[in-house]
Amino acid sequence: MTGTVLTEHIDASSDRAVFRQIADHLRQAVAKGRLKPGDQLPSEVQLIEHYGVARMTVRNALKLLQDEGLTIAEHGRGVYVRARPPVRRLASDRFAQRHRKEGMAAFIAEAGQAAATPHVDMIKVTEAKPPAEVADRLGVADDARVIVRSRRYSLDGRPVETAVSYIPADLAKGTPIAEPNPGPGGIYARLEESGHTLARFTEDVAARMPTPEEARLLSLPPGVPVFRLVRTAYDMDSRAVEVCDTILATDAYVLSYELPAH
Amino acid sequence: MTGTVLTEHIDASSDRAVFRQIADHLRQAVAKGRLKPGDQLPSEVQLIEHYGVARMTVRNALKLLQDEGLTIAEHGRGVYVRARPPVRRLASDRFAQRHRKEGMAAFIAEAGQAAATPHVDMIKVTEAKPPAEVADRLGVADDARVIVRSRRYSLDGRPVETAVSYIPADLAKGTPIAEPNPGPGGIYARLEESGHTLARFTEDVAARMPTPEEARLLSLPPGVPVFRLVRTAYDMDSRAVEVCDTILATDAYVLSYELPAH
DNA sequence: GTTCAGAACTGTTATAGACGAGTAGGTGAG
DNA sequence: CTCACCTACTCGTCTATAACAGTTCTGAAC
Numbered sequence: 001m002t003g004t005v006l007t008e009h010i011d012a013s014s015d016r017a018v019f020r021q022i023a024d025h026l027r028q029a030v031a032k033g034r035l036k037p038g039d040q041l042p043s044e045v046q047l048i049e050h051y052g053v054a055r056m057t058v059r060n061a062l063k064l065l066q067d068e069g070l071t072i073a074e075h076g077r078g079v080y081v082r083a084r085p086p087v088r089r090l091a092s093d094r095f096a097q098r099h100r101k102e103g104m105a106a107f108i109a110e111a112g113q114a115a116a117t118p119h120v121d122m123i124k125v126t127e128a129k130p131p132a133e134v135a136d137r138l139g140v141a142d143d144a145r146v147i148v149r150s151r152r153y154s155l156d157g158r159p160v161e162t163a164v165s166y167i168p169a170d171l172a173k174g175t176p177i178a179e180p181n182p183g184p185g186g187i188y189a190r191l192e193e194s195g196h197t198l199a200r201f202t203e204d205v206a207a208r209m210p211t212p213e214e215a216r217l218l219s220l221p222p223g224v225p226v227f228r229l230v231r232t233a234y235d236m237d238s239r240a241v242e243v244c245d246t247i248l249a250t251d252a253y254v255l256s257y258e259l260p261a262h
Numbered sequence: 263m264t265g266t267v268l269t270e271h272i273d274a275s276s277d278r279a280v281f282r283q284i285a286d287h288l289r290q291a292v293a294k295g296r297l298k299p300g301d302q303l304p305s306e307v308q309l310i311e312h313y314g315v316a317r318m319t320v321r322n323a324l325k326l327l328q329d330e331g332l333t334i335a336e337h338g339r340g341v342y343v344r345a346r347p348p349v350r351r352l353a354s355d356r357f358a359q360r361h362r363k364e365g366m367a368a369f370i371a372e373a374g375q376a377a378a379t380p381h382v383d384m385i386k387v388t389e390a391k392p393p394a395e396v397a398d399r400l401g402v403a404d405d406a407r408v409i410v411r412s413r414r415y416s417l418d419g420r421p422v423e424t425a426v427s428y429i430p431a432d433l434a435k436g437t438p439i440a441e442p443n444p445g446p447g448g449i450y451a452r453l454e455e456s457g458h459t460l461a462r463f464t465e466d467v468a469a470r471m472p473t474p475e476e477a478r479l480l481s482l483p484p485g486v487p488v489f490r491l492v493r494t495a496y497d498m499d500s501r502a503v504e505v506c507d508t509i510l511a512t513d514a515y516v517l518s519y520e521l522p523a524h
Numbered sequence: 525g526t527t528c529a530g531a532a533c534t535g536t537t538a539t540a541g542a543c544g545a546g547t548a549g550g551t552g553a554g
Numbered sequence: 555c556t557c558a559c560c561t562a563c564t565c566g567t568c569t570a571t572a573a574c575a576g577t578t579c580t581g582a583a584c
Contacts, residue, residue, distance in 0.1 A: 017567060027474075043534065054569045056318075059535090067329055067484070069471040076534050076576030089466075092521050198523040204351075205517040207469035207487050209331040212289075222329070225469050225487035225512070233523070250487070255467040257519050259354050261460040261495070279537060305564065316539050321565090338546030338564050527584075534577070540570085547564070554557080 005029045006050045019060035037083040069223035092257040105186035119154040134166045138240045145169035163246040196235040204230045218249045225250045267291045268312045281322035299345040331485035354519040367448035381416040396428045400502045407431035425508040458497040466492045480511045
């Protein structure tokens, strides 16, 4: 039922580019509710005939909307108003000790709480020299050895997050931290067992468009940015014991923080 | 000096689209340092001649890089590797009381600290019914009256943030909160003077591509997403006294939070 | 009824050509 | 020397055409 969508026509006297005007009309149709999430937009041919323009003009308009994250094109099917996936709230207390005590890693515990099916894959554990930025945060030399733990998290079959953790190699000695499966409670539980009780975290949050590699790993459609979240964990001696560099799909998460006003 | 950039050619046997291959080459040139931030990419004509393809093919490749936020096209001049602007760290304690006491609003104080020239414009103060989402966070009825304060912040002449604050009208009575200039220390100082000492904030952070309106207000080039940060301020009675809905340019900010591990 | 082939739709990639508009640099007139 | 203009270069917009590649549905064959 896209019949009520194509009502406006091009204003030739306007100095606004034709493809932008077409995009404006469609954007407005979404804003006004004439097109709802999941609805199919008029096809390229329909738009060409309605507006009397060339194909490239229509495609430019549709590309604009896609880049805004408003629509999603499906080859052979059509262009649809993007249905926003359910957004999960990432609470800032998700690494609090009380959660860790229950013997589950943060991601698994949180997924269970939200009745989503968690999955972890692409686990890789190596030992290497840390990137300069990580060495700086860990307070170790550039040529120090660190355990590098990378993995990908999915919810209900949809990849939502990749993460790479860096732990100074001397902290991981004699623990399963260097193993693919670090045991119940995750690496934080292991760090605390070896005497490094966690005191606090810092989280730096940035956002940008994904690299092609990131878009592939997270199955991101065009027009969806990523969060880059770099978390540093400190023990009671204010020693940095872990840096975790994670990329999150922004259409899957809202980050939620609580701040004292003291 | 783009002479060393155009080295590769199209692999016709590959099933990867030609424009993607061209984008790959250019992306790699940036990654390997053959093209540095601020450098000019080969012009469309140069790329056409080097690869022996049509103009639209080259433009598709360049558009891809622009959408990734990697490059910026300047009409009449050329396409350049985007120079990342200096990123400002937004600390999570920026609304702490001790900063407020000095008689400056958070934004101004922070800018001064970083030797940047702050500017606030497009100030508008009205009274209206709150959007449903805001009414919910404030814990007031949908048809309650709120003071709506909107403004835009710039640093060194570059707009970086728009903000809209909502304060229940009964809290603003008899204070300069409903005035364009709320006085020293900003509206938080006024709220505390009228007995609503602030206890804590929550911040919800999302990211997405900007609407055309947001892109205009923040002078955002293509390929740069925005943060949407919704902050709720609570007084000592756990009453929500303000909701602030802000849009930030993600190429200007890194949000920094500190979390206890207790 | 089930299955397979094909038609008819969808978006994707590519070609070629034209004109417009912004920028920068040179050149000649004053 | 200064200014105005011209020119050559840049990216931006639009037309027209063509072939390709997925998806969906229909209808004929079995």
